[in-house]
Amino acid sequence: MNDSLIARVAALKTSPTPDLKQMWREMFQTEPPPFNRRFLETRLAYRIQELALGGLRRETVKRLEKLGEQLDGGKADVRRRRVDGRPICGTRLIREWDGERHEVVVHVDDFEYAGQRYKSISRIAMVITGTNRNGWTFFGLSSGRSV
Numbered sequence: 001m002n003d004s005l006i007a008r009v010a011a012l013k014t015s016p017t018p019d020l021k022q023m024w025r026e027m028f029q030t031e032p033p034p035f036n037r038r039f040l041e042t043r044l045a046y047r048i049q050e051l052a053l054g055g056l057r058r059e060t061v062k063r064l065e066k067l068g069e070q071l072d073g074g075k076a077d078v079r080r081r082r083v084d085g086r087p088i089c090g091t092r093l094i095r096e097w098d099g100e101r102h103e104v105v106v107h108v109d110d111f112e113y114a115g116q117r118y119k120s121i122s123r124i125a126m127v128i129t130g131t132n133r134n135g136w137t138f139f140g141l142s143s144g145r146s147v
Contacts, residue, residue, distance in 0.1 A: 012045055024044060035091075090105070095140075121141075122135035
């Protein structure tokens with residue numbers, strides 16, 4: 001890889017989110033998805049490299065698609081879900097409660113809220129509201145149990 005390409009990819013980390021979204025529009029000719037910043041950075045980094053160096057070989061793409069169909073039976077809705085039904089790692093769940101903004105970060109095995117880790121999103125909802133609540137509903141998600 002040349003220095004210019006490396007610099008473009010490295011610059012993604014410090015670019016403001018609106019700039020990343022504009023870059024998305026230019027590189028993909030679509031509106032950016034409503035995912036977290038990390039998703040935008042990684043997809044843009046891949047796209048920059050893909051345009052500069054070439055993408056996957058056609059045979060590789062076909063092989064990956066075939067393997068994917070073996071796993072999900074060719075059902076696109078299955079591909080969009082994690083096996084455990086949790087949001088993707090790095091997702092930020094934001095909820096306003098009593099005029100205060102609350103943000104939860106999804107990790108692989110737990111959730112982070114106000115600098116502390118919790119195994120249950122319902123526990124976080126209880127910490128915020130002071131009452132027992134379904135955390136999935138509180139944060140506007142479908143049930144964590146349904147897959």
